[in-house]
Amino acid sequence: MTQAHIEVRDLTMAYGSTLIQRDLDFTIGRGDIFIIMGGSGCGKSTLMKHMIGLLTPARGEILFNGEAMWECDFAYRQSMVKKFGITYQSGALISSMTLAENIALPLETYTDLTPSDIRDVIALKLALVGLAEFGEYYPSEISGGMRKRAALARAIALDPEVLFFDEPSAGLDPVSARLLDDLILQLRDSLGATVVMVTHELASIFAIGTNSVFLDPETKTMIAQGDPNQLLADCNDPKVQMFLRRGELLEEA
């Protein structure tokens, strides 16, 4: 049994009086590639925002390395969140800065590294994502797939313990999406990190996912959890099967 890295305990999420999901309870193991799945609008991004300290639970708790994220004060929570690397759907690189300058930003903000050390870290991170030659390029001068990888280089600048991705392969062609999956696997292994991903991409889910939770927008709670390949083989819930089989339900035996 792998060691728990993030534990979601009895979590209820709401925007004001609007309930989004209730009674979420699951564990993400160290080294997992954990997929948050479910139909449109069920609350996947909302769950991720709770995990990264942006939204406060209506009820329940999230533990990181066994420590409660919401019981503690803001400063302590920030020290936990610093161990997370986050990439959003758009990549969100700053367009007026080169890739190297984008990666330098978290290093200048959160570390005491010298300019020369920062240059070394930038070179290392760019090399890790296959962009060694592109440090002086601006985001608009490279392809969409390269922008995703550059955003990843920035997310790993501070050697995070957990990497969070919201729809990492959105807008990519299948080959670039596959390369991004390979890169996520490679980074998980080289950083010894845990990965948490919101994605609809079945190919990615089955290729790299090791654990998952399935959120249902109708009952507003989780209806399945576990290895996605195992869920495909064993889960009897028709909504989960519909999702994992791209809408094609198994014929009744």
Ligand SMILES: Nc1ncnc2c1ncn2[C@@H]1O[C@H](COP(=O)(O)OP(=O)(O)OP(=O)(O)O)[C@@H](O)[C@H]1O
């Ligand atoms: N800031 C907000 N205030 C109020 N409601 C919100 C807010 N953000 C999201 N919602 C609502 O919460 C619900 C869940 O949204 P969320 O973006 O988490 O879903 P999702 O599963 O990630 O969706 P998708 O798959 O379409 O990206 C939606 O009904 C959405 O309209």
